[in-house]
Amino acid sequence: MTIFEISKSGRIGFQLPDNNIDDFELEIPEHLIRKDKPRLPEVSEVDVVRHYTNLALKNYSVDVGFYPLGSCTMKYNPKINEKMATLDGFTMIHPYQPIETVQGALKLMYELKNMLCEITGMDDLSLQPAAGAHGELTGILIARAYHLSRGDIKRTKAIVPDSAHGTNPASARMAGFDVIEIKSGPDGRIDLNELEKALNEEVAVLMLTNPNTLGLFEKDIYKISKMVHDAGALLYYDGANLNALLGRTRPGDMGFDIVHLNLHKTFSTPHGMGGPGSGPVGVKKHLVKFLPIPEIIFENGNYKLNYDKPESIGMIRSFYGNFSIMVRAYTYIKTMGNDGLKHIGNMAVLNANYLRKKIEKIMPIAYPGVCMHEFVSTCEKLTKETGVKALDIAKRLLDYGVHAPTMYFPLIVHEDFMIEPTETESKDTLDNFAKILEKIFNEARENPELVKNAPYNTPVKRLDDVTASRKPIFKFKFEG
Amino acid sequence: MTIFEISKSGRIGFQLPDNNIDDFELEIPEHLIRKDKPRLPEVSEVDVVRHYTNLALKNYSVDVGFYPLGSCTMKYNPKINEKMATLDGFTMIHPYQPIETVQGALKLMYELKNMLCEITGMDDLSLQPAAGAHGELTGILIARAYHLSRGDIKRTKAIVPDSAHGTNPASARMAGFDVIEIKSGPDGRIDLNELEKALNEEVAVLMLTNPNTLGLFEKDIYKISKMVHDAGALLYYDGANLNALLGRTRPGDMGFDIVHLNLHKTFSTPHGMGGPGSGPVGVKKHLVKFLPIPEIIFENGNYKLNYDKPESIGMIRSFYGNFSIMVRAYTYIKTMGNDGLKHIGNMAVLNANYLRKKIEKIMPIAYPGVCMHEFVSTCEKLTKETGVKALDIAKRLLDYGVHAPTMYFPLIVHEDFMIEPTETESKDTLDNFAKILEKIFNEARENPELVKNAPYNTPVKRLDDVTASRKPIFKFKFEG
Amino acid sequence: MHKYIPHTEKEIEEMLKEIGVSTIEDLYVNVPKTIENYKLENGKDEFTVKKEIVKLSKQNKVFELENIFIGAGIYYHYIPTIVETLSNKQNFVTAYTPYQAEVSQGTLQALFEYQTMMCELTGMEVANSSMYDGATALAEAILMAVRINGKRKILISSAINPEYLSVSETYCKPQNVHLEKIKWSETGTIDLEELKNKIDDETSAVVVGYPNFFGIIEDLKMIKELLPEKILFIVVSEPISLSILEAPGKFGADIVVGEGQALGVTPNFGGPGIGFFTTREKYVRKMPGRIIGETKDVEGKKGYIMILQTREQHIRRGKATSNICSNHALMALVNAIYISTMGPEGLKKVAKMSYNASHYLARKLEEKGYKKVFDGPFFNEFLFDAGEDYISKWHKLTEEGILGPLPLEIVLPQFKNNALACCTEVNTKESIENLLKYF
């Protein structure tokens, strides 16, 4: 039942104190005064509580169980982070408060910025972008500004491998670039010949996810870096998969000029049903002046905001970014520290390889061999044999109480799962997942219809997404 | 899966700061030092979070839906109460802190005491008892102390109607009294003749729930009061059902000498899977000196604890009672106030009568006519016809997403439900409940086995309680 | 061993063995080892971390609600306790994008209801399930207009929130979309004459605030009347005001965007808030962002699912309507819970009390000789001449526990000694009188 159907005219769920101010007549032109009451819920407090409590019960989440979405790094979200982010001193401050009254917040941001620079090997960083894709846009705008500042106006192209996240080409386009997609080599990595062919004086930037979405490390990264830089272009690091490299190497060390991070992936901030995340962007020295405004500086013992950066790409969103998310990431980095961060990388890679090994007998690995934090499996053979698709297996997984991996991505593999366990999952959880997957493959062979019609044990059965988009219903249809 | 099965030797879920103190060797006789590690869970933080998150998902609760347990007053538990009760200034104070450092807490208790006196019409009150039954024990001990203080040592009996809560006779027994149960009259109320017969100089107290557990007001209450007092006994009010009388009359006004309240019923504090509750006890002037120690007093602008009450029954529990629960009740009374409290009584009675009216066509009312906050329905006829019992109907209700009412109580009715909707439920909820009940009655007639084997849609199916008590398993059986 | 990482030594051994390698190092084939240690402290326990961070939080000054007279895009309103209780449910917080709809009905239904609510408030036909903030929502609205009619000139009121203007510039520049600012009139509304003159064949859209950055209520009817059919009408609105002000949809707005923070989200030092984004159904395939639609499952039971994903980056890649992926869904939930709790009556009361309080303050200031800068109708914010060196007074007011009206020169230097005052339902007569003591 929707909240609109629970609504009853005249019921209330609010109370407000009196402010002791007499009612003013509206001094607004009559035609600008609202006539019709919006059809919003009229419900009691109990109604609200039960409605959202029951909705929450219909959600799978990391707190409920394994959530192996590839490239999403659905690690455990520590509760101390939540506690810290909801301290009054953080939630109740206004972005325009006098600077001397928000020194704690600025200090936190300044320190976070420096910690992230250290972790990425970059020279400066902006916390303003609100999400990963937003960080990408910011980063590519910086690349654009860089070339323009040098008068290098013909660089209108961005190279993106075909294994890249969909946001990469989209962000490049939003930054005004034409996108050149290059094919991966047979080993799932960038084909250096392809890259060579694509690189020229019109190329502004190569966007790379490393490890890439197949979970493979671009082992020629130093070569790639040299090729890109020799061509006068910049090298961009999509930080979605940084988790794998923690404690081992840094984008800056590999030659990247620009990097965006996802605080909601590597740094454990919750995914919030789709956001808010946070997508800080770090750059090497030669690009610092192009970072968004304002920058946070520390001067004479005080933290300040500097808007005076004439070559900056400008503001990429209002104010300073998703501050509450920064508090969570800050808490996390303080909690993990140098030793903890190193342990994360190791265990994330260990988990992925262990699970890969368990699964390869069931669902072949697209690019066999050692992987990083994730790997891609395909059920193409099973699909041919039984008609059971990756989608069906995904739905059947839900019946067994685990979330499905990322499906049908990257596009260069078919009927595939992209599986990222993260370091916070135990061996037992991985064993259990492999066992379930095996069970489903057996079901698919013995009784394909069973799997094709899954799920059964979920709040709703399989939903019709085709009609949903063909004859879209965008909002509740009120009666009358 | 139990937490013990998730456990893995060597896994940890804790962190502790260093206190910088060197390790001391244990200066304890060797045989007093623990040898075996207790078999407690060794799990990560994620394990703990998921375990308890999944357990919570297996619980029905007031926040999920209708919970019409008769005499339990499962009203909505406001969230502002929870917020207030968890303020550091309330949770982190020690009961032995210097009195000048806990003036806020004492003030809250003092004011709550006075508010509850006003609501019950009593002269003084102790907040110490931890639960309703604990309040009963306290109240009966006060009755005992009263008679003994007058040298009236032969009063060894307590009268309890057969419709009383089971705690009444149990509490009376714990206070050292013999219990005389008197039968209800045909109208479901105290039979004055029976009472007359039972009253004599050996009787110390009559324990009365008014309205009683049938949801009926003891209309002869003034007469009863006179009879009891004329016999030299005291009149005790079981406050479990006070919700019905809010805004209309007060135990003190009806002639009761002692009253216990359940803050977790009338005053909206949550039931916490079985507790903690709080069972304050109020008394009339002549009994004040017997109240438990310490009493909270206000003197020269300061709140103090007074232990110097020679005739007190003593301490009934450690310290001052369930303070956190008091904070919730205090918040609630402040929120409802005089006007809100009056509205509660009216709407609780309206809801019960409306639901009674809807249900009487389906499941006959044991004592027809206007009820107070609850009523008792019986399915005896259905049971005879179909073999389907009240228990089966209760289980089937769970399948439809509502909690079952109290069953098989009071003992004077058979195959019954005791139904208390409370004032926080909407007409829609009541209509829906009646509709479900009707559906189940139809199912019972058409397909009794369906109902007898319910529930089906619950985390477990019907549980074997007979074997559970015959061959009890009290704790997890560890392997090896 | 770490409490967030469950592996025991024994398990690590077993896992390496299963993989067929002898050490963790063997897993890093061809990965250069460029660092041994980060220049960071080692990890600390939660109690120590908590202590440090609580200390940081206390280095920020939190003002009593009633003493806050600042708005300018981020607003203080009463937030019912249950908004926090319910939106903090970890089954919401720790879920991700509802890729698996069957186990995400909580997310999906909540967002579907949110979309409905935003349509009701704005008078529009479709809403997406959130943007990052009001500023990026406007920027995306402008780019959407360009996609719809192919024109690249935007006439935008100079009285739009300057942060929104700035962000829109950042977004528009690389796509060669030109923002042409229209000045404000003496009443603080857009200069209709200039607007009229600047409309031409290259114009894609006209953007105004409602209320605008100065709190002034633009006359959407008159503006719309100036616009040829093909020019899109983009309105940047403030959702609380929409319980009093006629819905922009009623005036023929094509896209209505804004910042939803006022609807139950704490200020959070400016983020996260939430951008809302509504438009007409005919434009939906050009709209950025996620949309939740109603559908049925195989048994005919109602359910919700992400729809029209072919607009989005994960399907369309470079040809998507936007690059947005992670959005601000959790804040959309907060909005929905807040709106559900307040209801139409509560929202209206909030709007009216805000109106009353700000008009009371304005009147009292005028009685004291402080003149309003603009005399157009305003909702709950107004600009006034606060006198010599107001900026110093503003800093000093914080010592009295007052977060006073914003010295606008901080944001717009040309408004020297002008202050942008804001009142909402949290400001009482008493607190306003107290503020007035300093004027």
Added chain:
Amino acid sequence: MHKYIPHTEKEIEEMLKEIGVSTIEDLYVNVPKTIENYKLENGKDEFTVKKEIVKLSKQNKVFELENIFIGAGIYYHYIPTIVETLSNKQNFVTAYTPYQAEVSQGTLQALFEYQTMMCELTGMEVANSSMYDGATALAEAILMAVRINGKRKILISSAINPEYLSVSETYCKPQNVHLEKIKWSETGTIDLEELKNKIDDETSAVVVGYPNFFGIIEDLKMIKELLPEKILFIVVSEPISLSILEAPGKFGADIVVGEGQALGVTPNFGGPGIGFFTTREKYVRKMPGRIIGETKDVEGKKGYIMILQTREQHIRRGKATSNICSNHALMALVNAIYISTMGPEGLKKVAKMSYNASHYLARKLEEKGYKKVFDGPFFNEFLFDAGEDYISKWHKLTEEGILGPLPLEIVLPQFKNNALACCTEVNTKESIENLLKYF
């Protein structure tokens, strides 16, 4: 109209009509109307209420954990954040007694696991799923012993927590159960000679603390050796200490009770805490309180359910083993979550750090000439002679932000100028040194 009460005027009319009456008054047949109004203020909105109550909360002084040196039954320990996050889940908080087991498996399993944990810690065979507090748990244990062997004399150590003694008196008096106190020896342990002499045919049970109220560790082995078989051995214990101290069950204790607050429950000004109660399986049918057992459902799936309810008041009424009905189940959940989080290693570390800190303080005090009153082995509390007018010093220490060792005379007047000091893992070397500055 109230936000907690959903009835609209229209619905009230409809409902009255359905009932067949014309006004609410008609429902109150024979109920006297004795009040028109309570002498209480009318209801207030949540924001006003919150403001008032936050103000009250601030009239209490909260000390920094490290500066708290008081115990005496209520202890400060580090409580991991998740204990609060998880135990606050409203599906736990707003559920009641698991009468309908099939929809209460969360409650039931958590309590079953709690029972197991308490058995493990105490070395006993069965635990109930909670009592109100340590004091009432002891009182009920005594009454249980009387039920078991029919004797009415209890030999109880005078070094038991005085609140427990007082409550036990209250419970025992009306049932003619006689508590005979055994004095303490010079080491602070029970006087074995006196105990031995007082044991007779009328003795039902012997009660000692472990550690006792003075923090001293009683020698359970020696005490047990004195007891004839029929006399029950009741041990009041402190659960944190049991990670270091041998489990009472190993010494033949028949009932082990205590206060569980230290296991993750905030001090709450003394309540709610939780009484734990464990015994031997052979006595289980005489045990008070709720017990959860494991069972199976009709399909053979494991599940949990309340068992042995025939002991309880709602079935047995006057013949029940106790009148307890509402208990402290939510705190049992807190205990279980805390224990799960800390694990055996964490608990042991807490115990050992507490031991270390208190012994460090004791040694330093001795170095300064402050003598311990008793020289028996202690866990984390000890009594020392704090010098002239310590009580004044104690009050003054609060101004330095220190909640100093308890002047025992407040509780036991005979201990003039003696202070009961307590350290746990929250006290650091630095905070102890700071405390010592005042001695």
